[in-house]
Amino acid sequence: xxxxxxxxxxADEVREAAFPALDEDVRISAKELEMSASLVxxxxxxxxxxxxxDEYQQELRTLIDAKLEQGDAIDTDATFGAQExxxxxxxxxxxxxxxxxxxxxxxxxxxxxxxxxxxxxxxxKSSKAS
Numbered sequence: 001x002x003x004x005x006x007x008x009x010x011a012d013e014v015r016e017a018a019f020p021a022l023d024e025d026v027r028i029s030a031k032e033l034e035m036s037a038s039l040v041x042x043x044x045x046x047x048x049x050x051x052x053x054d055e056y057q058q059e060l061r062t063l064i065d066a067k068l069e070q071g072d073a074i075d076t077d078a079t080f081g082a083q084e085x086x087x088x089x090x091x092x093x094x095x096x097x098x099x100x101x102x103x104x105x106x107x108x109x110x111x112x113x114x115x116x117x118x119x120x121x122x123x124x125k126s127s128k129a130s
Contacts, residue, residue: 001021008014059080066079 002019062079063074063076067074
């Protein structure tokens, strides 16, 4: 009952898959086979290497060319352009967000329960005369 996906970088990292589940018989219905074939067909197409670029190689070639022209005193900002700091997402106080969520839930429950209380007739109090 496992599915493992791991990226391997070197040939010596490849080893035989030795999982006990691999020795068990598996029943696959015709519908499952049909669905899996349909899924594979929907994602399959001819490989076009022009669709992909090796950005690392491009940046490395740019760096090498700049270093050949300028020597060791290379200005990376001039070569690659100034890198702007990426603005991260809004930082929120997690505890405050949790408190606000709990308060909204309580308020919603209170509003929901309040009409039910109004519909229920109040019990009469008996007063004793002395």
